[in-house]
Amino acid sequence: MAIRSFLILFILFFFSSLNPILSLYEDQVGLVDWHQQYLGKVKQAVFHTHKTGRKRVVVSTEENVVASLDLRQGEIFWRHVLGSNDVIDGIDIALGKYVITLSSGGSILRAWNLPDGQMMWESSLRGPKHSKSLLLVPTNLKIEKDNIVIIFSNGRLNAVSCIDGEVLWEKDFEGESLEVQQVIQPPGSNLIYVVGFSSSSLFEMYQINALNGELLQHESAAFSGGFLGEVSPVFSETVVALDSTGLILLTISFQNGKISFQQTPISNLVKDSFGPAKIIPSSVTGIFAIKMNGVTIVIRVTDENKLEVVEKTNHQTSISDALSISEGQQAFALVQHAGDEIHLRVKLAHNWDDNLLKESVKMDQNRGLVHNIYINNYIRTDKSYRFRALIVMEDHSLLLLQQGEIVWSREDGLASIIDVTTSELPVERDGVSVAKVEHNLFEWLKGHVLKLKGTLMLASPQDIAAIQSMRLKNSEKSKMTRDHNGFRKLLIVLTRAGKLFALHTGDGHIVWSHLLQSLQKSKVCQHPIGLNLYKWQVPHHHAMDENPSVLVIGKCGPSSDAPGALSFVDTYTGKELSSLSLVHSIAQVIPLPYTDSTEQRLHLLIDADKHAHLYPKTPEAISIFEHEFSNIYWYSVEDDNGIIKGHALRGRCTGEVADEVRFDTRELWSIVFPSESEKIIATVTRKLNEVVHTRAKVIADQEVMYKYISRNLLFVATVALKGSGEIGSVTPEESWLVAYLIDTVTGRILHRVTHHGSQGPVHAVFSENWVVYHYFNLRAHRYEMSVIEIYDQSRADNKDVWKLVLGKHNLTLPISLYSRPDVITKSQSYFFTHSVKAIAVTSTTKGITSKQLLIGTIGDQVLALDKRFLDPRRTVNPTQAEKEEGIIPLTDSLPIIPQSYVTHALRVEGLRGIITVPAKLESTTLVFAHGVDLFFTQLAPSRTYDSLTDDFNYALLLITIVALVAAIFVTWTLSERKELQENWR
């Protein structure tokens, strides 16, 4: 009795000390989580290096980021991530204190305060028609003491005040087919030239007074050959263009309002010219470059408008914009690749033969080619000019070169992650390098005494700082070997640049990176696109000596029948094991649940012609595959046509191509959604590697419900055609959302529910036997989240013990999807405050730990929400039994508890995806959120019930044990003495 009551008491106490909310103390930030900030591929950079103040560079990127970077270390001073459809067209610095950005196709002009990034003003510019967007910040052009910004966008020329963004004047260029190519403002004058083409063979020039927008002169001249592509300004009144064949260079000058053409066939300049050329525009006076067939030709324009070739090279060449270094002198930089080095040259615009600077920098092959270069100068103490260059590489990284060295580099390719997978680290053993972590017992004890002091609030500020740095610097977490709890892993990420990175989960450092050759631009493949990452080989058991590897899938070009490309990469070393250029396209990749004797996973690739290709192509894999031939089913979704189809294999292709393992497929079923009323906007399935601990769910009153668990369930959401637009474009009566649960083997619709007056976007997550989806309710004008749980009724009568004893149960019956499933569904809906960017669910090794939903909100935070809040069995007044079971009383909206933001006070800017990976420890799951920023943390949805937390105080335990032992001895002697006295009495 006593022991039992004690145990109950103890358990009660133990649990009462647990906090039900998952949360973090402020001093725990950075212990298990890390956060990295990136920018994306830089497309424009402007330096700001005045004598006083910090040296900075302002950049705009392809991820729509505008940021100010420290030129010394490359750190971010401030950064703003604009909306996804707010593409930046141009940036510049005005007045030395504002960063001007033109975005959204030239319709939004913003000014940001240079020191702190505060937006100062914003202007909306409109115009009559779509056109090129050009931003010009003249240095000394003033209207009534007001510096102006000249913008050409949407067929309209605007002059905007720098101070407050007010439009001072505007001028429309409404000519039917006029395509404005350049806006030129000759320095020191009050004139603006607007040049362009109209009706493909007419060159037009407008001269405008910059002070009031008045049209001073309009000239046009016809050129029978037509024009191709862009123009490059060479002088303030001369531009260079190509004729429509791309074989003749045209020097067009419009001096004094007279347009004159001068034709120079490229073959006159270069002996062995081949094919049409392309102009690479540059802002350097008198210099431009053309590119044809991989050869870059730099051409100088002399004063008499004569062209002469100054350089011709096969190497990849980039030319920077002009930099005016002193009165009338312009410098520019050229960068060229040669082997594993890059050559940087800085020249004066009017003097090609001399170099102001010539440097060679060793460059990592994994950074690829130089895509862009920006230069800036500084004056040394001996009054000589020095240059620094900011270069953007093919892998989207950003580097600063100064005095022949890389001063800093930023891996900004990590801002555009396409896919993520994980890999285990090597097992710790002899020969494997291990970071030094072992320290002596004394230091260990000292650390714990410090911690104890911290707990007892006796620590001095220095001690607290020491404790904090000790915890953060724990080298244990960034070791390069596998740990017992499975916290240390490699995150393998594929970026849009076609580069593969391995990040360590401990502190986020890059273990290795590799630029995939199969995803680089080449003669055969002009626009390679990375698609997915799959685990190719996960060695365990008998294949322990092999290194794990991943499969990278890509294709050439955006079209659906573009040929595919495969790469196999070793995840320990980052070496590309092999790569394949496929002859067929890739529409779908199906990792099969079978592996061969070397633990290589079988993958089935479906091409656009509905043929299936098996990889690896070994005889062993084929024999395994043929054995499971009839068990392979898959589905395909055609969102445009509103059709979902089920497929199976038919047989090996007869017309066998050598070295090809190709199979014919057949269509099993198809579901056609009525195109006028339903449009597919979301499809979600369960994660393939999800583990379900138990099918049975014990509910109140000892009842059992059986979860309907099938890997072949598909959640589909469709909306009315009208409601597929944006919020606010449709009335509640015209819009509805239909959610389906479809069995993908038979095509049977298991459940269908209509939400009237609702619309997308739909974000959904499928796990075990439930699906949670987020959508917009137009009637309430709030977001809603719904849960559908699906239960198997055919097993519902297995509760009878006698049936189990007599063997009359059906638990051992094989489950066939062809037998009509007897399922029931339960669902419930709740309001949710925020817009959502992504939803994921925590996953653990055995699936025992309760689940949490991870919701990426519009504010770029990740909220952990207990699945118990999305339980269809919630009622307003739960009974006592239900309360014991843990059912939360029903509320109309889901709670947002600030402490349950897993990203705490951080933002994962531009959040795109959330990935959860189970650790080996059942209670813990690893969470990786990526967007422009990266964030990683460990989560324990039901607290760490199976391990001691990091801040467990061993010293306190030791003291307790010592105290207990001492107490035993004291009581022992006391009782002995007492006994002695008793006996004496």
Next chain:
Amino acid sequence: MAAVTPLLLLLLLSSAPSFSSGSRNAYNINGRVKIPQGLGLGTKSYALPGRMSNIKVLLNGGQNITFLRPDGYFSFHNIPAGTHLIEVSAIGYFFSPVRVDVSARNPGKVQAALTENRKGLSELVLEPLREEQYYEIREPFSIVSLLKSPMGLMVGFMLAVAFLMPKLVENMDPEEMRRAQEEMRSQGVPSLSSLLPGGARN
């Protein structure tokens, strides 16, 4: 098209947030985000009042994103008539999304309501509903919390057994004690399974 210049002037001069019509079917939504000075001063705050450069205002779930001017004003341009949703993302504050009706019939009419509590707004001034505290506050050290910890319980229980149990046994009726001892003997050693709450059912 000349309407734009006066419109912009109006936008910059007038402090009252309003909806103004631009071209035929596109409108502007102007508003203001205000963080009361009282909030965020007493406790630790992440977005200091006055420094609002990291606050974003989002229309229709991210379709348009804009930022605040130094005085807290924001505007969305070229918005079609209809019912829209404005959200404010600010670290450290919880803002309710706002339902905004842009009417084509009577431009300039303000109709906005917080969706969280259905409160109507006469003008588009958005204030946080509450502050958000992302971290747990460490409780100061106390004897009670030390005693509540498993180690404290162990010591406490040991002390209770050592000092209270003899007292209890002393006060017990000798006859009752004998009976209890017999009962214990007949029951045998209690197994662990019968102690667990689930075990009793089987």
